[in-house]
Each structure stands twice: as C-alpha cells, then as structure tokens.
Amino acid sequence: MQVLLPPTWPTPRGYANGVVARGRQVFVAGMIGCDPQGIFHSDDFVDQARQALRNVLAVLREAGAGPEHLVRLTWYVTDKREYLAAAKPLGQVYRELIGVYSVAMSAVVVVALIEDRAKVEIEATAVVPDAPSDARP
Numbered sequence: 001m002q003v004l005l006p007p008t009w010p011t012p013r014g015y016a017n018g019v020v021a022r023g024r025q026v027f028v029a030g031m032i033g034c035d036p037q038g039i040f041h042s043d044d045f046v047d048q049a050r051q052a053l054r055n056v057l058a059v060l061r062e063a064g065a066g067p068e069h070l071v072r073l074t075w076y077v078t079d080k081r082e083y084l085a086a087a088k089p090l091g092q093v094y095r096e097l098i099g100v101y102s103v104a105m106s107a108v109v110v111v112a113l114i115e116d117r118a119k120v121e122i123e124a125t126a127v128v129p130d131a132p133s134d135a136r137p
Helices: 045-062 080-085 087-097
Strands: 002-004 018-020 024-032 070-077 104-109 120-128
Touching: 024 045, 045 070, 045 087, 045 120, 070 080, 080 087, 080 104
Parallel strands: 070 104
Antiparallel strands: 002 018, 024 120, 070 120
16 A cells, blocks of 8 residues: 655645555445444544444455455535534544554535434444466566
8 A cells, every 4th residue: 555645745644635556346235333233322522433443344354354445435514513523532543443544534524424423423444455466478
C-alpha cells in the first residue's frame, strides 16, 4: 500500500488523501453502533463509533484481513457538531482499534440513518496483498 500526497499539499491529520494498493479487495457494508444481535448499548456517539469499527473489523477478519489492510473509510454521521466535539476521544478509539494506518477517509453528514438510534454508519474498503507467486521463472 502506498499513501498518495501531492508534494505541495500539507499532510492531513488522521487520514490520507489517497491510497493505492494491489491485491484482493474487501468491501464492507455500512456498519452501525449496535452489537451483532442488533442491540444498541449506548446512545453516545463515541461508543457507537467504537462498536461500528469493531463490526467493520469483524467482517474484515472473515476475509482474512485486518485494520492494516484498510484503504478507505466513509463515515456517515447524523450530527456534525457531535462528530466534531468528539474528535479527541474518537481519535483515541480509532488508534486503539485501527492503529496509525493511513486510510483515505470521508465524513458525510446525513439527515438520518435507517436505524433510528444510529448516530454513525461506517463503510470500509480493504485490500489484502496478493500472496507471492510460487511459480519459478
């Protein structure tokens, strides 16, 4: 994986402007902040983001992937102010679960999500590198 940063652009904080990767692509549908049984344990934005990221990671594991394979995250949030106010604890949760990997990210404010209690939904794309070929020249 290679992070893309035009030479005259400032380094973004907490994400990458672009990423190029080669390998098996894994696409994760929007994950919200409920547990696998569909139960919300909190209405706190950071708690829901933590659970949504855990859900993303669980799906990635099914493909033999981990957070180091993430190349793109799209966050859909229902409240811009709540998202911005949670920046510091959200960054801590991100580093705890995802690490310091450079991921291309977007955040989009939406009027609502399908699940009424959901405050955040996160879609993910990962690329698992191809295994080295066993073929001999």
